[in-house]
Amino acid sequence: MTNGYEQNENEQALDILNLPQLEADAKKIIPTGGFGYISGGSEDEWTLRANRTAFQHRQIVPKALSNIENPQTDTTVFGLNLKTPIMMAPAAAQGLAHAKGEVDTAKGVAKVGGLMAQSTYSSTSIADTAAAGEGAPQFFQLYMSKDWEFNKSLLDEAKKAGVKAIILTVDATVDGYREADIINNFQFPIPMANLTKFSEGDGKGKGIGEIYAAAAQKIGPADLQQIIDYTDLPVIVKGVESAEDALYAIGAGAAGIYVSNHGGRQLNGGPASFDVLESVAKAVNHQVPVIFDSGVRRGSDVFKAIALGADLVAIGRPAIYGLALGGAEGVASVFTHLNDELKIIMQLAGTKTIDDIKQAELLNLNY
Template structure:
C-alpha cells in the first residue's frame, strides 16, 4: 500500500481470476478506504436510479438462434474511424487514484492492452499528458467538465490536443452535483491532488469536497458550447449525459460528432430513467447520423449485447474497471475487459451473431420482468 496524505492506495499489480464482474465490488471494498469506496460506488439520494440501471436490462431478452451456422464470433469494430478490438470502452471515471496509486495511468495501460478506447476525466488523479502517454498510441478521449472560466477550459483543451487525444467528451448532465449521501456520511474530501485542477481549485482539488469542486463548474450549458468546443479544438465532440431524443438532436444540430447515452451511473438525477430504457429511443432519433456510446449499469456480456442491439456503437464501463484497478492495477483492468469480452463472445455465439454489425441487426424481445 502507498499512503498519500493519510489515504491508503492499493499498489496491486496482478491478473485477476474473475468469476463475474458484480463480485468485484465486495472484493474492492475490502481494500479501498471507506471514503474513497463510497465516492466510487455510491449513487444519488436513495439510489433508486442506480438500482434501476441494472434492472433495466431485464426489460428486453435475447432470442437464441441455433441454426445460424457460425463459430468464433469477432469483437472487432470501427468507431469514430478507430479500429478497436472490443466494443467495450473505458468511461471517463474521476479520481482513480482513490482505487490505486497509479490511477488512470494503469487504467490506460490495461485498456490499451485489450485494444479498447480509453476516456479520461477532467477530475483525473494523473495529468492528461501522463494518462495519454500510458496508452502508448492507443486512442483516447478527454472528458471536459466545463468551467465557468473559459480561459481554464481552453487550457485543458490545449493540453488535451497537445497530448494527442482523439476526441472531446463534453459532460452535460453534471452542472450541479447529485445529492450523494455516502459522501456526506463519510465527510468525504479528495485526499489526492487532481493535476488538471491546478488553476481550478486551490490545492489542486486536494482537501475539497465534491460540492466545492462542482461550484466552479458551468451551470449553463447549451448547444453553443458544443459548437464552441468543436470549433476551438477541431476535434470530434461527443456529448455525454443524453437521455432524451430531443437532446440528442440538439447536440447533433450543434455539431456533435457523437451522442453518449448515460445517467452518470445513477450519480446525478435520482428518479430519472435507467439509461438502457431510453437508449433505443435516442438511437432511433440519431438514426445513424453519428455514433452512439452507452453506459450505466453494464456488468455482463449480455448487457453489452443488448445495448448494441438497442443502438449503441460502443458500450462503456466505469465502476467494474475501477474495482479491477484496485485489485490488480493495469493487469486487473485488462482482466475485467477480457472477462466481459469472453461473456460477450459466448452470448454472440448463442444468439447467432458473428460480428458486431450482426448484433446491431438483432431484434430483442421486449418483455418486462
Template sequence: MVITNGYKQNENERLIDIVNLTQLEAEAKQIIPAGGFGYITSGSEDEFTLQANRKAFQHRQIVPRSLSNIEKPQTDTNVFGIDLKTPIIMAPAAAQGLAHVKGEADTAKGVAKAGALMTESTYSSASIADVAAGGGGAPQFFQLYMSKNWDFNRSILDEAKKAGVKAIILTVDATVGGYREADIVNHFQFPIPMANLVKFSQGDGEGKGISEIYAAAAQKIGPKDVQRIIDYTDLPVIVKGIESPEDALYAIGAGAAGVYVSNHGGRQLNGGPASFDVLESVAKAVNHQVPVLFDSGVRRGSDVFKALALGADLVGIGRPAFFGLALGGADGVFSVFEHLNNELKIVMQLAGTKTVADIKHAKLLNIQY
C-alpha cells in the same frame, strides 16, 4: 501500499481471476478505504436510478438463434474511424487514484492492452500527459467538465490536443453534483489532488467534497458551447448525458459528432429513467447520423450485447474498472475488459451473431417479468 494524506492507495499489479463483476466489487471493497469506496459505488439520494440501471437490462431478452452456422465470434469494430478490438470502452470516471496509486495512467495501460478505447475525466488523479503515456499511443478521448472560466477550458483543451486525444466528450448532465448521501455519511473529501486542476490553477481538489469541485463548473451549457469547443479544438465533440430524443437532436444540430446516452451511473438526477430504458428511443432519433455511445449499469456481456442491439455503437464501463484497478492495477483493468469481452463472445455465439454489425440486427423481446 502508499499512504497519501492518510488515505491508503493500493500498488497491486497483477492479472486477477474473475467469476463475475458483481463479485469483484465485493473483493474490491475489502481493500479500498470506506470513503473512497462509497464515492466510487454510490448514487444520488435513495439510489432509485442507480438500482434501475441494473434492473433495466431485465426488460429485454435476447432471442437465441441456432443453425446459424457460425463460430469464433469477432468483437472488433471501427467507430469514429478508430479500429478497436472490442466495442467496450472505459467510460470517463473521476479520481481513480482512490483505487490505485497510479490511477488513470494504469487504467489507460490496461485498456490499451485490451485493444479498447480510454476516456479520461477532467477530474482525473493523473495528468493528461501521464494518462496518454500510460496508453502508449493507443486511442484516447478526453472528457471535459466545462468550467465557468473559459481560460481554464482553453488551457485543458490545449493540453488534451497536445496529448493527441481523438475527440472531446462534453459532459452536460453535471452542472451541479447529485446529492450523494454516502459521501455525507463518510464525511468524504478528496484526499488526492486532481492533477488537471493542480496544473491549471483551479485548486487541486484535495480536501474538498464533490459539491465544492462542481462549484467551479459551468451551470449554463447550451448548443453554442458545443460549437465553441468544436471551433476551438477542431476535434469531434461527443455530448454526454443525453437521455431524450429531443436532446440528442439538439446536440447533433449543434454539431456534435456523437451522442452519449448516460445518466452518470445514477449519480446525478435520482428518479430519472435507467439509461438502458431510453437508449432505443434516442438511437432511433439519431438514426445513424452519428455514433451512439452508452453507459450506466453494465456488468455482463449480455448487457453489452443488448445495448448494441438497441442502437449503441460503443458501450462504456466505469465502476468495474475501478475494482479491477484496485485489485490488480493495469493488469487488473485488462482482466476486467477481457472477462467482459469473453462473456460477450459467448452471448454472440449463442445468439447466432458473428460480428458486432450482426448484433445490430439481433432480435430482443420486450417482456416484463
C-alpha cells in the same frame, strides 16, 4: 499513503468469476470514503438500481442454426479500429482505487485493444494518462468550467496529448445529492492533476460541492459549438437521455451521442439509461455514433445495448474495482472477461460480428 489516504499498489491479473463480485472484493481494500464515492449513487439510489434491472426488460432470441463459430468483437467507430466494442468510461479520481490511477487504467485498456476516456477530474495528468496508452486511442472528457481560460487550457493539453475526441459532459451542472459522501464527510485526499495548477493551494482536500461550484451550471448548444470551433476535434455529448437532447446536440455539431445517466449519480428518479437507449438511437438514426453506459456488468448487457443502437458500450465501476484489485493487469482482466462473456452470447445468439448484433432480435418485456 497520500494525505492520510492509503493507496494500494496491486499489480496482478485477476481470476474473475463475474464482474458483480468485484465490488465486494474491492470494498475490502479501498478506504471507506473512497469506496463510497466510487460506488455510491444519488439520494436513495433508485436510478442506480434501475440501471441494473432495466436489462431484464429485453431478452435475447437464441439462434441455434446460424452455422457460425468464433465470433469477432473487432469494430470500427469514429474511424478507430478497436478489438472490442467495450470502452472505458471517463470516471474521475481513480487514484482513490490505486496509487497509479488512470495511468494503470490506460495501460490495461490499451492491452486489450480498447478505447480509453479520461476525465477532467483525473488523478493523473492528461499527458501522463495519454502517454501510458502508448499510442492507443483515447478521448478526453470535459467538465466545463465557468472559466473559459481554464477550459481552453485543458483542451490545449488534450490536443497536444493526441486525444481523438472530446467528450462534453452535460448532465452534471450541479452535483447529485450523494448521501454516502455526506455520511463519510468525504473530501478528495488525492490532488486532481488537472485542477492543481488552477488552485491557490495544493489541490487536495476539496469537497465535491466545492469542485462542482466552479463548474458551468448552464450548458447549451452554443457551448458545444464553441468547443468544436476551438479544438477542431469531434465532440461527443455525454449525459443524453432524450431524443430531443440528442437532436439538439447533433444540430449543434455533435459528432457523437453518449447515452448515460452518470451511473445513477445525478438525477435520482430518472430513467435507467438502457430504457431510453432505443428511443435516442432511433432519433439519432445513424447520423453519428452512439455510446452507452450505466449499469453494464454482463456480456449480455453489452449485447443488448448494441442491439438497441449503441456503437460502443462503456464501463466505469467494474474497471475501477479491477484497478483496485490488480492495477493495469486487473483492468485488462475485467475487459477480457466481459469481452469473453460477450463472445459466448454472440455465439448463442447466432451473431458473428458486431454489425450482426445490430440486426439481432430482442423480445420487449418492458413491464
